[in-house]
Amino acid sequence: xxxxxxxxxxxxxxxxxxxxxxxxxxxxxxxxxxxxxxxxxxxxxxxxxxxxxxxxxxxxxxxxxxxxxxxxxxxxxxxxxxxxxxxxxxxxxxxxxxxxxxxxxxxxxxxxxx
Numbered sequence: 001x002x003x004x005x006x007x008x009x010x011x012x013x014x015x016x017x018x019x020x021x022x023x024x025x026x027x028x029x030x031x032x033x034x035x036x037x038x039x040x041x042x043x044x045x046x047x048x049x050x051x052x053x054x055x056x057x058x059x060x061x062x063x064x065x066x067x068x069x070x071x072x073x074x075x076x077x078x079x080x081x082x083x084x085x086x087x088x089x090x091x092x093x094x095x096x097x098x099x100x101x102x103x104x105x106x107x108x109x110x111x112x113x114x
Contacts, residue, residue, distance in 0.1 A: 032073035058097035072108035
């Protein structure tokens with residue numbers, strides 16, 4: 001009986017750890033709001049579609065373009081909204097950075113990545 005209880009306890013711990021790992025958000029262990037701070041160089045380009053996209057912005061966006069769920073969550077985050085980011089304009093940044101492997105057609109809320 002003791003070995004059965006030990007087994008059940010270990011199984012419970014494994015399931016708990018699995019739930020915590022699966023409970024990670026779109027950006028892993030970081031919140032989209034904290035990740036949005038890394039996109040500060042993109043502020044102007046995310047508000048004006050005619051604005052040039054700085055190289056520092058493209059470098060950061062390239063990191064997030066590999067994870068479109070995270071990029072979407074960042075661009076729709078409260079931090080992005082408070083910074084005046086226009087999600088429709090912000091979603092054009094990967095294209096404006098000329099990334100060949102950008103997540104074209106990915107649905108981000110009511111928007112689609114061009």
